Amino acid sequence: MPESPATPESPDAPRGAAAGATLAEAAPGGGAASGASIELEHLTKRYPGTSVPAVDDVSLEIKAGETVVFVGPSGGGKTTLLKMINRLIEPTSGRIRIGGEDVTDMDPVRLRRKIGYAIQSSGLFPHMTVGQNIALVPKMTGWSKSRIKARVEEMLDLVGLDPGEFLGRYPRQLSGGQQQRVGVARALAADPPVLLMDEPFGAVDPITRDHLQDELIRLQHELHKTIVFVTHDFDEAIKIGDRIVVLRDRSQIAQFDTPEAILTNPADDFVSGFVGAGAALKRLNLTRVRDVEIGDWPTVSVDDPLQGIFEALRSGRTNELLMLDRRGRPYKWLRRGDLMRAKGSLAAAGTLVHDTVTRDATLRDALEAVLTDNAGRVAVTGRRGEYTGVVDMETLMNSVHEMLEEDRLDAMEHQQELADQRAGQERDPEAGA
Template sequence: MADTGAAIELVDLTKHYPGNPRPSVDGVTLRVHAGETVVFVGPSGCGKSTTLKMINRLIEPSSGSVRINGEDVTGLDPVKLRREIGYAIQSSGLFPHMTVAQNIALVPRLAGWSGRRVRARVTEMLELVGLDPGEFRDRYPRRLSGGQQQRVGVARALAADPPVLLMDEPFGAVDPITRAHLQDELLRLQRELRKTIVFVTHDIDEAIKLGDRIAVLGERSRIAQFDTPEAILAHPADDFVSGFVGTGAALRRLDLTRLRDLGVTGCPTAHQGEPVQQVRGRLRASATDEMLLLDRRGRPIRWLRREDLAHTEGPLTEAGTPVDGTVTRDATLREALEAVLTDSTGRAAITGPNGVYAGAVHLEGLLATVRGLLAADRRRAREHQEELEATRTEPTPPETEEVTAGRVEGDRGDAVGRVESDQGDAVGSAG
């Protein structure tokens, strides 16, 4: 297998546990594209873990097949197969009698890597997941916090550079703040590594944050909806999915876009030490009522309104009001909204590296952006639904499956591009 992502296909995959009257997983068919993160979300006992564990044959399917890059894994040696598929679970699954380094080295050693290569890989993996190798390499798992154990669990799953990573509620056992950090780390890693990830969770917010696509699973892993987070939020396929998504879909949508994605633009600025008259003239000539005063390092320090400047002759650092809320370009729209709602006049300065001025965001611009995003999501979800219905009623040529899969992928690409260009100037309306 290659070391970047591999496509996974589940075809009519079924698990009937002996003694149970009905199958726990009943005929699941879905395709995960190479390099994609797909999240299985659904109520407890619906068969998410069983479905996941059939991919690396920790559980043997009763019928149906799993193909990785086109190869049916049921014909492979399960031990060898598991070495080529990373697996991270809730309790981190670390061996308590082994050090962090020994845990991470396990699969590379089984795969026959040289001692030197394994040691270098352990260091690399610890750095990748944000743990100092010098400090953590020789510790035993009991001397790690829950979050650190999860990080080591992810490092171990990635150590042999598998194309596929299966994650079963990997962040389920840590507190919400650590969980959010671990999710951010996973997103960062995935931007770099482009593995194919199948991730299981109960938590729809986690699914929305991490998934390129989400499979909402009902009883016996029946697929209630398999689509992008945007489409699921905008257009839940049925009552079961809307029940699962819950209320607040519009607010959740705000977590999916960052200020950076919207092409932030500026507002007028003045520099500490500039003559008041010059600054006043510049603000008068601009289309706005307000500007940002920057300190000598280019960091925003005060908001200056026309009336503030009309009555001051003294230093600019004493005019106007101090900047208290700033957001970075990586802030989500929810975080930006929080910042402008907390500000008494509804705006926030945007900063880049070292707190240097990068733009400004205003309540009106932000609201217009959000409305535009939601409308675009609804429109796309409707179009997608219509396309799916049309394919269902058309006579099916032999390559239908490929065509459908391609169309879903294309939808997402287009969708993101369109949102970005639709909304490119909405946030910068302050400038």
């Protein structure tokens, strides 16, 4: 079952992760729980009647407050490894420590109430409202009614859903993306230090998936949970992971490193196969829209008088305006020629805005949106979809050129290091022995 919020920062943990919490500290009544470290020691799962274990002697350590992504081939044991952390699958042997506490022999139901869990297709109970789904674990752990009510509203707001609008809806009344947001809210509701996510965005369309990934990144900036995320999509792993575990069959670790290190220095041919072609361009997934210059653009509102819009276009520095709806969200791109054909009405004028990006979107997301739109720019939106600026093609291409230049300099530096090593070995043959 699902559950979570966050806190302070430890200097060596990614994204300002907290120093770490134990499971005991996630109990109701305390402040927001920070992330907790996870240690897996010689973890093995062997199913009866099989000669080869599904997970074979895996040991790894995840820092408090970081996002670690498991990626590997289908059937390789990723999900089995994830489910052993909250003991939805019991390990055959090995130990599990969370926040330094050995949970291998803890009551599994009590353990799961203190670990958030989000899965593909949200896993919401169809007979319960959104509010009842989110309240489920806090209610089971004994929270008061007033605290549960406040927490449910807080969680909906946190994932960008208006409590007044969504609290009483049923899952069937939500879009796929909205269901996944509610699933994450439910997983965070009881404020656990650890959040496990098993292909949580795999069942939605690519555009919704991008936005959900951005939302998770934004949430992690606020909450600093320890997130373990399973995916088969290496681009998704690069985008959201502080570190990535590339797994072979039986969950054998091929490489456990940062996205940058895996892209620039894959451990072997197996890892290189996951990286695939275009490693330099994949690095666009490592830079966020917030890291580049976000420009401004002339805007008007749907409520502005037609004459005022004409004047704004005539006197503007561009031949295009961005029309915002009554909530300040991007609605239409208007060109001068559109207004000439408007004939007193904007109903049929302009081009609807199909693609936007958030500040937490990657430069790859922004580049794809710009190329899809074919107009050289994309609108940037805030938490509730409100307009905050634009990113244009020139800014994106400058970033690409900078990355390619960095890669070229890194390659030259690496070649020089190899040359220096060879020269040193020629001078002192025993040094290389």
